[in-house]
Amino acid sequence: MRDLPAPQPVDVMAAAVEHAVRTRRAIRAFRADPVDIGLIERILSAARYAPSGSNIQPWSVHVVTGAVLERLGGELTETFLSGQAERADFAYYPTTWRAPYLDRRRKTGWSLYQLAGVERGDRAGGERQRARNYSFFGAPVGLVFAIDDDLNQGSWLDYGMFIQSVMVLARAHGLHTCPLAAIGNYPDVVRRHLGIAPGQIVVAGMAMGHADQDAPTNRLMTEREPVAAFTTFHGTSEPIRADAAS
Numbered sequence: 001m002r003d004l005p006a007p008q009p010v011d012v013m014a015a016a017v018e019h020a021v022r023t024r025r026a027i028r029a030f031r032a033d034p035v036d037i038g039l040i041e042r043i044l045s046a047a048r049y050a051p052s053g054s055n056i057q058p059w060s061v062h063v064v065t066g067a068v069l070e071r072l073g074g075e076l077t078e079t080f081l082s083g084q085a086e087r088a089d090f091a092y093y094p095t096t097w098r099a100p101y102l103d104r105r106r107k108t109g110w111s112l113y114q115l116a117g118v119e120r121g122d123r124a125g126g127e128r129q130r131a132r133n134y135s136f137f138g139a140p141v142g143l144v145f146a147i148d149d150d151l152n153q154g155s156w157l158d159y160g161m162f163i164q165s166v167m168v169l170a171r172a173h174g175l176h177t178c179p180l181a182a183i184g185n186y187p188d189v190v191r192r193h194l195g196i197a198p199g200q201i202v203v204a205g206m207a208m209g210h211a212d213q214d215a216p217t218n219r220l221m222t223e224r225e226p227v228a229a230f231t232t233f234h235g236t237s238e239p240i241r242a243d244a245a246s
């Protein structure tokens with residue numbers, strides 16, 4: 001029997017889970033306050049119950065804090081600012097952008113830059129904002145997710161579920177996160193600092209900690225398409241309830 005909290009009325013549990021899922025958002029400025037490493041372990045201890053095909057559990061996680069985080073963030077930032085081309089071990093994005101994805105991407109980028117005070121065409125300002133990715137946005141905890149390079153797309157699907165579990169659990173404990181594909185852009189630097197074998201791919205990083213509530217970039221509220229825009233219901237003529245669709 002897994003060690004689970006005492007059962008709660010269903011509506012209380014539903015509200016708690018929904019709150020954690022709906023209040024998770026990418027936070028891009030953190031307070032320096034440390035996070036108890038025991039809490040990180042507790043989050044990972046629950047996240048490991050994420051499903052994976054045939055239960056192969058393809059995740060390999062590095063929790064990075066203190067001087068190691070400073071050194072890693074420092075070298076990644078320097079590497080980015082030196083102009084070295086970003087080169088992840090895998091393609092995160094499509095090679096050719098098209099609607100509707102390009103429009104959504106632009107909207108997110110422009111909204112973020114606007115909050116950061118970066119005008120259109122301000123290349124130096126854009127670079128400064130992007131550089132913050134590499135210091136994990138000042139978070140006291142950085143996570144790095146690696147995967148064996150002989151695993152296949154299905155395992156990456158599993159990994160996404162694991163990473164989302166980490167983020168939702170962090171919310172349940174009052175913490176915030178930002179998943180960071182950017183951390184995979186200089187995989188050799190990350191591998192060297194964390195002793196990750198060459199046969200492992202750096203999937204992504206994650207910033208975790210307490211949100212800086214005063215930071216303008218943390219006011220970014222991204223939108224979502226309504227359920228009806230991406231869902232086809234088969235075998236039912238029931239209308240979608242308004243509260244489920246919003």
Ligand SMILES: Cc1cc2nc3c(=O)[nH]c(=O)nc-3n(C[C@H](O)[C@H](O)[C@H](O)COP(=O)(O)O)c2cc1C
Nearest residue numbers: 024025026028108133178179180181182183204222
């Ligand atoms: C796998 C993954 C990698 C991401 N990498 C970055 C990143 O490197 N830098 C960043 O600022 N945001 C990153 N994001 C955050 C997305 O921009 C964000 O999730 C999206 O705009 C939706 O906003 P929300 O998370 O606030 O709901 C990443 C998200 C995911 C799922």
